[in-house]
Amino acid sequence: MHSFYGIDHVQLAGPAGCEDEARRFFGDILSMEEIEKPEALKRNGGVWFRCGSNQVHIGIDKNFVPAKKAHPAIHVQNLAALKERIVSHGIHVQDDELLPGSDRFYVDDPFGNRLELLEWRE
Template sequence: MTFMFKAIDHIQLAAPKGSEDIARKFFKDILGFIEIEKPEALKKNGGVWFAFGNYQCHIGIEEPFSPAKKAHPAFEVENLEELKKHLITKGVDVIEDNKLPGAKRFYISDPFGNRLELLEWINK
């Protein structure tokens, strides 16, 4: 092959129309992501973009909206237990899972019902 995949540039999650402030409260205020400005040509579409480390998470408006209940991004986290405690104090429901060998992980849902996996590799 003359091509190769290098990295994931960003992930996109869907949200209902008018939900940008709800997204900010969750992704920025609770998860600690940094809001980044969308390009001018894309602002008319609604939504909001965030960054963490070298990655981006875009929240895009979808009508009609339907949350991703099974498909999901998985975020590798340092100090997963501390994050879990933080999320619980913020009222976020945590769904425990111990089925992935070599990892501690759990699932949460964003305010729109999209599934998010949070994990920490034990022996990486």
């Protein structure tokens, strides 16, 4: 019998040459730590980040189209502070109050991929 540990990483796509912009958004603005990619995968481009005990990978897609509906939901501690930080960089957030017991909002990464950021109320 098998069992699941959880999700190891989520891969989002970006256009060729997007690494610096991904570093600015995921690293500088969201404060995710960049993870060095394995040597064998560096030639593919893209960049990886630590997100709690999981990872967010930005992969290069030569036929890139942003994900507008499918999205990762990232659990955040002190969501209000992160929201303030994102807005202070001139990035639009979309508030959502439809999930009972949570505070959450959506934001697009620089490539148009949808991200959900949420914090559960106690």
